[in-house]
Amino acid sequence: MDGSNDWASTILVLLILGSFLLNFTDIPQKMQLWRYSSYIRKKIIQLTEIEDESKRKVIKYLSRLNVENPRKVLEGFIDNFFMISPVDIEPTDIIRRMRHLIRIRDDSIRKYVEENLPNATLVQRQNAEVLLEISSVLTLINKIVKHYFQLGLKYNNWILMMQLALELQQVVRLAKAYDDAMDSFMKGTPIGDGAGPLVAYYLKGDAEPVEISRETVYYLTEIEGRKVYVIKAKGPGSTVGWPGEAVEKIINDLGSSVSRIITVDAALKLESEKTGEVAYGVGAAIGDPGPEKIAIERAATKYGIPLDAVVIKMSNEEAINTMTKQIFEGVRKAIEIVKRIIKEKVPKDGIAVVVGIGNTVGIT
Amino acid sequence: MLDPITVVILAVLAFIIMYMTVSAMKSRQEPLKRKVIVTQLKCGNCDYSERREFREGDYVGKGIGECPKCGGKLLVDAIYLEEVEGVPELGSAISISKQGQPPRKR
Numbered sequence: 001m002d003g004s005n006d007w008a009s010t011i012l013v014l015l016i017l018g019s020f021l022l023n024f025t026d027i028p029q030k031m032q033l034w035r036y037s038s039y040i041r042k043k044i045i046q047l048t049e050i051e052d053e054s055k056r057k058v059i060k061y062l063s064r065l066n067v068e069n070p071r072k073v074l075e076g077f078i079d080n081f082f083m084i085s086p087v088d089i090e091p092t093d094i095i096r097r098m099r100h101l102i103r104i105r106d107d108s109i110r111k112y113v114e115e116n117l118p119n120a121t122l123v124q125r126q127n128a129e130v131l132l133e134i135s136s137v138l139t140l141i142n143k144i145v146k147h148y149f150q151l152g153l154k155y156n157n158w159i160l161m162m163q164l165a166l167e168l169q170q171v172v173r174l175a176k177a178y179d180d181a182m183d184s185f186m187k188g189t190p191i192g193d194g195a196g197p198l199v200a201y202y203l204k205g206d207a208e209p210v211e212i213s214r215e216t217v218y219y220l221t222e223i224e225g226r227k228v229y230v231i232k233a234k235g236p237g238s239t240v241g242w243p244g245e246a247v248e249k250i251i252n253d254l255g256s257s258v259s260r261i262i263t264v265d266a267a268l269k270l271e272s273e274k275t276g277e278v279a280y281g282v283g284a285a286i287g288d289p290g291p292e293k294i295a296i297e298r299a300a301t302k303y304g305i306p307l308d309a310v311v312i313k314m315s316n317e318e319a320i321n322t323m324t325k326q327i328f329e330g331v332r333k334a335i336e337i338v339k340r341i342i343k344e345k346v347p348k349d350g351i352a353v354v355v356g357i358g359n360t361v362g363i364t
Numbered sequence: 365m366l367d368p369i370t371v372v373i374l375a376v377l378a379f380i381i382m383y384m385t386v387s388a389m390k391s392r393q394e395p396l397k398r399k400v401i402v403t404q405l406k407c408g409n410c411d412y413s414e415r416r417e418f419r420e421g422d423y424v425g426k427g428i429g430e431c432p433k434c435g436g437k438l439l440v441d442a443i444y445l446e447e448v449e450g451v452p453e454l455g456s457a458i459s460i461s462k463q464g465q466p467p468r469k470r
Contacts, residue, residue, distance in 0.1 A: 188420070188422075189401055189422075190423075190424060201424060206408075235423065235424075236425070236426075322401055323445065325402075325445065325446045328444040362443055363424040363425065364425030364426065
């Protein structure tokens with residue numbers, strides 16, 4: 001037998017053996033399970049580091065505000081203050097029930113922070129609430145990832161492991177974005193989601209604020225010769241206010257004399273879209289679970305007022321981190337669009353309501 | 365004449381070297397950038413404006429003092445994150461630029 005024949009028979013034997021191992025045993029699945037689980041383990045370490053880092057940041061912030069036992073305050077918050085969604089198989093009243101539950105939760109968090117930070121200012125307390133919420137979310141993300149990882153290992157479910165491994169890159173990216181966002185709230189800089197309130201800030205001019213709902217103000221100003229009610233959350237602390245309720249109150253006061261309701265909000269962009277792109281359309285641009293949005297829609301429908309929406313596009317990460325220059329430029333474009341809508345669609349003696357939706361941290 | 369195993373090993377080595385070289389070249393081409401939070405100040409009375417690095421306590425709408433040009437009220441007009449080219453430095457500050465000039469690039 002010559003050398004080439006020897007090689008050919010070795011390769012043939014290896015191919016047959018390999019084919020048998022791949023097709024008639026669980027070895028490939030076991031290997032995949034092992035590969036994915038080692039990848040997930042590394043990512044869990046990364047997530048745990050992010051979670052610990054977020055906790056350190058909260059403790060540092062609370063210590064700066066002279067809180068006696070910041071660790072205890074943090075531990076008392078994490079895992080608590082969850083909200084059970086209202087029954088949805090009976091939809092009657094669901095919005096009222098949901099609003100009731102959301103507000104109860106908001107009140108409980110506010111009370112908890114007030115009790116533990118009695119000497120802090122309102123802005124500091126509002127920012128502390130958000131920091132505690134972010135830390136709590138990061139803990140929850142880590143727990144959910146660990147849950148699916150352990151479930152996959154327990155039942156040798158390599159498909160679950162593969163799904164988890166493939167999703168994890170995005171999950172870690174989101175967790176990092178949340179962790180970075182904590183710096184923005186600690187410093188009190190405007191965030192991407194603040195694009196709506198920033199548009200409202202520029203539109204109000206020198207008008208004075210009037211509180212209309214909790215943590216929500218309106219300004220009466222004049223734009224292009226038209227009377228405009230500008231609504232936004234009351235800053236510069238971290239809050240989104242109750243814009244739906246504010247619109248409802250104003251519309252119920254003014255009735256059908258309002259010619260237009262314009263909502264301005266940050267919107268999640270598609271991957272192919274550029275940050276800071278501005279688009280306009282019809283409807284209520286607001287990303288709440290339901291109660292605030294429906295309040296705007298109902299108020300507009302009751303009096304037959306056209307509802308315009310202007311959105312400034314950004315990614316999820318950009319929405320919760322310090323506002324970038326591209327978003328700021330988008331804000332400038334949005335202001336021009338709002339002014340154009342007012343000029344073209346509101347009669348000279350008409351009234352418009354402009355609502356800047358979003359978190360007003362860093363914007364008065 | 366080279367035997368087939370040697371040829372395969374050489375081909376794999378050549379591929380790895382090429383891949384590493386291309387990756388290294390790609391990372392070298394990316395310009396170094398650092399992020400700076402900029403606070404833009406504007407006078408409510410005249411056209412005076414200036415930019416400086418963000419300081420804790422700044423917020424949009426905050427009164428900062430008097431306008432050096434007309435004595436009017438100087439307000440924080442905008443706060444945003446900007447990418448500037450250059451090597452990140454510890455404790456680095458962007459230069460204060462007036463009348464809406466972009467910050468000095470490093």
